[in-house]
Amino acid sequence: MIKSKGIERELSPEKTELILAGAMREFLEHGYAGARIDKIVEAAGVSKATVYRHFPDKEALFTALIQQMSCRKELFRLQNLQSYEEEPIAFLKQYAAGMLDNVAEDPQILTFLRIIIGESGRFPELARAFVTNMEKTSLDFLTEYFKTHPKLQIADPEVTARAFIGTLIHFVMIRDVLQSGDIMPMERDRLLNSLLALIVTNP
Amino acid sequence: MIKSKGIERELSPEKTELILAGAMREFLEHGYAGARIDKIVEAAGVSKATVYRHFPDKEALFTALIQQMSCRKELFRLQNLQSYEEEPIAFLKQYAAGMLDNVAEDPQILTFLRIIIGESGRFPELARAFVTNMEKTSLDFLTEYFKTHPKLQIADPEVTARAFIGTLIHFVMIRDVLQSGDIMPMERDRLLNSLLALIVTNP
DNA sequence: GTCTATATATTGATAGAC
DNA sequence: GTCTATCAATATATAGAC
Known part of the structure; x- marks a missing residue:
């Protein structure tokens, strides 16, 4: 040797x-x-x-x-994606419910979100890496989904995807990150059902 | 004396x-x-x-x-509310645009948001005070607006209000707080127009 | 390459003069 | 009631043995 x-x-x-x-x-x-x-x-x-x-x-x-x-995308369950075969409402509901439950059950995700946001002023590169790997990945996927699914007729897929994600993230923020679910109560299933009715217009 | x-x-x-x-x-x-x-x-x-x-x-x-x-509600311009007379789309667009511009122009609001969220794990009472004074105030107002405006027929006013606010807050988070507007570009007016088209269904 | 022991600077908080 | 001067504890980072 x-x-x-x-x-x-x-x-x-x-x-x-x-x-x-x-x-x-x-x-x-x-x-x-x-x-x-x-x-x-x-x-x-x-x-x-x-x-x-x-x-x-x-x-x-x-x-x-x-x-x-x-880089650990499994934190937000961005991988467990089902096929296009399912009905859009069923698929989107499962996608959203999985994310909400995942975040609620894993305290590490919550503290990670707090760190990223709390330090974003002093460490903007870290915030940008997070957006690139987490936010943009899910936004791109949903935008493509809204754009190409044969059973959907979405006028503006990207804004629809933003509204979908934004509503979910905001819900997580209030309920889990800021620990104020009792101040602004909202049942998970009601949020999902009404949100999907808003987004997926079935004539 | x-x-x-x-x-x-x-x-x-x-x-x-x-x-x-x-x-x-x-x-x-x-x-x-x-x-x-x-x-x-x-x-x-x-x-x-x-x-x-x-x-x-x-x-x-x-x-x-x-x-x-x-307690300083003027931080989020929760006071400059117009009358019910206006058209819903015009009013809601003005309401949202005012909030987005206000946040973008005032760095103090951004650092305040970072602090509230970043310290929410160690100071939950502060996070809850923020939600009570800021989030709940605007959610209650919008819920009441969606519920009572004669020209609107909203199936679930509260979820609609949450979707409206959630989309805006999420937009602010990505663009201003996380300073990643260039990673996920979205023009303000396009977001507002498409979002309102989603929410306010005019037959 | 990893350890123990330590250097140097700063921290949150206080004692005592006025 | 506010000040100056200072304490005791703890911080980040490094020197030198092995």
Whole structure:
């Protein structure tokens, strides 16, 4: 085994994963400024010096973590897409219900949304990565769906897709992110039924 | 003038306003954990001890400030309401356009939204005060409008109001808060026209 | 490559003069 | 009631052993 090939010191990928996993808990729970490197070190089970060998500083660790999370599309269930065969109303209702339930059941998604929005002023690149990977992906899919489904006659597919997503996201914001579902009560199924009736005009 | 009436030391309201004004800049710009008392002291032009005589600690100062801001309904132009005389489409378009332009032109509203959402996990009472004063106020008004306007026949006024507001808020989120208007481009007038065509079905 | 131990700066909050 | 000066704790980041 040839050992000497110039500088042979490299960073271990396993430690990198440990650090990122520890950083996730801390950053999601306390935000960027509120997160403590010591806590990340503790949660990761590595030394502080190792953290600083893998990432130049706190900011780089934070951006690396959030960038990585923005690529995990399964967070919003953007993959479980059914076929075009189904009736539009049934398909759209299933699509929306899956998203609403998914968000409601996973607190990590909520804290992730809070971080992205809360830090969007100081970290606009992170916000833009999130929009590119999450928002735009679902908007493009729904726009295409509204545009091409043979049983639908949508005047403006893109705005319809925005209204559809916007209504759902707003519902999630009030109910789950801002924890105010009791202040503005609205049953999930009623929202979905009336929203679909509004969007899918069946003559 | 009788001077001795037990403890006669009180807090000056003028200083309280100075402190809150200084705290606004700092908290809105850096968030709760990122805000520094020293900077607030500097911006307010008072001493640090004065701050701690008016507010028990950093958290109390923060909640007092945000609570106060949540009551300023003029932030979202929830007051400039026109009469019922106008045509529904014209009125709703003016209502929406006013809100969109207002938010786009005032960076303070954007940072306020970022704070409310970003800190909603750690300060749920603040989020709930915001929803009560801002979101519910506009939702109730629009629901009543959709329900009672003689020229409108809306099947589910409350869901329609939610779809209307949700689409607008989502548009503001993408374009202004997350600063990603170029990633998902959408002209304001096209959104408003197509959205109103969706909602206001005129036979 | 990862550790322990530490440097340096800042933080939120307070004591005491006036 | 407000100030100046300062405390004790904690922060991020680094030096040097192994």
